Amino acid sequence: MGIDADKVDEIINAHVEVTDALKEERDNYKKDAEQLPTVQKELDDLKKATEKNGHDPYKVKYDALKEEFDQYKSDVSAEKTKAKKDAAYRALLKEVGISDKRIDAVMRVTDTNELELDDDGNVRKADDVKKAIKDEWADFIVTEHSVGANVSNPPANTGGKKYSSKKEIMAITDSAERQKAIAENHELFGF
Numbered sequence: 001m002g003i004d005a006d007k008v009d010e011i012i013n014a015h016v017e018v019t020d021a022l023k024e025e026r027d028n029y030k031k032d033a034e035q036l037p038t039v040q041k042e043l044d045d046l047k048k049a050t051e052k053n054g055h056d057p058y059k060v061k062y063d064a065l066k067e068e069f070d071q072y073k074s075d076v077s078a079e080k081t082k083a084k085k086d087a088a089y090r091a092l093l094k095e096v097g098i099s100d101k102r103i104d105a106v107m108r109v110t111d112t113n114e115l116e117l118d119d120d121g122n123v124r125k126a127d128d129v130k131k132a133i134k135d136e137w138a139d140f141i142v143t144e145h146s147v148g149a150n151v152s153n154p155p156a157n158t159g160g161k162k163y164s165s166k167k168e169i170m171a172i173t174d175s176a177e178r179q180k181a182i183a184e185n186h187e188l189f190g191f
Helices: 005-053 056-095 100-109 126-138 167-170 175-184
Strands: none
Touching: 056 100, 056 126, 167 175
């Protein structure tokens, strides 16, 4: 044929590679064909079980997983709703004047599940809820103002000794008595 010896070797090597690849592919198909009766038997068994029991085992698994997922979604939704209700109730507690130190204690014993929220996340009938908070938690409401002494009617002098100088007061050795004398004679100290 007039082909070089080098080219003949290349052609033979290429032919061997192709043949070996085809043999390997044939062997894989042969293995798969040998497993076919086992797979067919499993399929027939599943069909018989489905006909016998009246339900598909995969459908049962699917339904169980779907129910579990739906329950999970419901739980997550309930947690989000509870968090919104808790936040709205905390805001009402602050508005009413409950001490910041006591808000957590009030939240631990309060069931916010019965609260109704509007579309904006605010508590419905907030005035009624505030009134209930004031009635129930009155001891925790902080009063911001204090009443001073009646200036038009000052307290009576308790009979403390009047000192005439600062030196006299500073000479007192008992510190409690000296503090009392300073308080009673504050005008000598400029306050």
